Amino acid sequence: MKQIDIAVIGAGPAGLSAAAYAARAGYTVSCFDQLAPGGQLLLIDEIENYPGLGLIKGFQLAEQMENQASGFGVEIVYAKVSSIKKEGESFLLETEDGEVEAKSVIAATGAAHRHLGAEGEEEYQGKGVSYCATCDGPFFRGKDIVVVGGGDTALTDALYLAKLANTVTIVHRRNEFRGQKILSDRVLATKNIKLALSRQVVKIASDDGKKVSKAILDDGSILNCDAVFIFVGITPNSEIFNSFCELDKNGFIVANDKMETSVKGFFAAGDVRTTAFRQVVTAAGDGAMAAHMADEYISSLRK
Numbered sequence: 001m002k003q004i005d006i007a008v009i010g011a012g013p014a015g016l017s018a019a020a021y022a023a024r025a026g027y028t029v030s031c032f033d034q035l036a037p038g039g040q041l042l043l044i045d046e047i048e049n050y051p052g053l054g055l056i057k058g059f060q061l062a063e064q065m066e067n068q069a070s071g072f073g074v075e076i077v078y079a080k081v082s083s084i085k086k087e088g089e090s091f092l093l094e095t096e097d098g099e100v101e102a103k104s105v106i107a108a109t110g111a112a113h114r115h116l117g118a119e120g121e122e123e124y125q126g127k128g129v130s131y132c133a134t135c136d137g138p139f140f141r142g143k144d145i146v147v148v149g150g151g152d153t154a155l156t157d158a159l160y161l162a163k164l165a166n167t168v169t170i171v172h173r174r175n176e177f178r179g180q181k182i183l184s185d186r187v188l189a190t191k192n193i194k195l196a197l198s199r200q201v202v203k204i205a206s207d208d209g210k211k212v213s214k215a216i217l218d219d220g221s222i223l224n225c226d227a228v229f230i231f232v233g234i235t236p237n238s239e240i241f242n243s244f245c246e247l248d249k250n251g252f253i254v255a256n257d258k259m260e261t262s263v264k265g266f267f268a269a270g271d272v273r274t275t276a277f278r279q280v281v282t283a284a285g286d287g288a289m290a291a292h293m294a295d296e297y298i299s300s301l302r303k
């Protein structure tokens with residue numbers, strides 16, 4: 001069985017930051033991810049609020065984080081981790097790459113998009129229903145798009161889509177946005193973005209049965225459109241930790257400001273943990289803290 005000091009599960013900003021800090025401190029570190037490193041960074045077009053970097057493409061920041069972590073000696077392993085248990089002071093992970101024993105584990109598995117639950121949503125996924133603006137937006141150049149949601153993601157991605165589309169109509173269930181004011185100000189100042197506030201999309205339908213042609217709202221109004229982009233929040237990727245550590249009612253790993261969880265030596269960082277603010281910079285900060293605490297924990301085992 002492969003033996004390492006620290007296993008990091010997830011190679012988004014939290015995981016890559018944790019792995020880089022831990023490897024730089026002299027530990028053997030493997031960072032597991034089933035997809036390409038970057039996590040949700042790969043779904044973001046541009047980031048403008050990561051300190052010191054100015055405007056940068058999401059994939060470029062992901063690449064820089066990966067290169068930096070690898071440069072410090074982190075082994076990036078493209079393998080799914082299917083289970084975790086603790087035996088004595090050892091953590092045992094089952095992965096697609098075989099079994100791994102680690103002294104400490106950092107969970108940085110992030111979160112995925114939540115579904116709306118509207119009629120037709122599942123049926124027309126990939127036929128006009130999307131959860132990723134940068135992946136699918138370019139298919140709808142010059143078309144009419146509906147965006148659902150009122151958080152940072154909905155506002156950021158509506159602004160991105162408005163650069164490509166003929167019109168973007170944001171449907172939000174309340175009459176004020178949850179997202180940051182700077183973003184809502186930009187949305188309000190963008191001529192081809194329209195608002196349908198205090199309303200919900202209840203049905204997504206198609207005239208030809210092949211691709212989306214309309215969104216039907218709860219007041220009976222119909223928005224003719226070619227695509228519906230849904231950004232109604234996130235759900236944590238925490239299934240493998242279900243019976244391993246404490247999760248809150250929404251499935252986020254309960255962790256304090258030292259990233260400590262209910263299991264000693266097991267830390268959680270980034271979007272998968274309970275936290276008040278989920279940003280790239282806070283995820284990276286979480287990762288640094290988790291690595292520092294893992295270092296303290298492993299050092300305490302030696303005493």
Ligand code: NAP
Nearest residue numbers: 149150151152153154156173174178231232233234277278
């Ligand atoms: P979010 O902040 O949880 O917002 C979700 C939005 O979807 C809310 O407006 C919510 O409405 C709406 N919603 C939820 N369930 C719904 C339903 N069933 N039907 C209709 N609407 C529904 O999620 P997010 O925008 O994905 O952001 C996730 C995290 O990432 C946040 O912490 C955010 O700050 C961060 N983020 C930051 C940036 C950035 O800094 N540039 C960009 C993207 C994301 P209510 O408002 O009525 O609850």
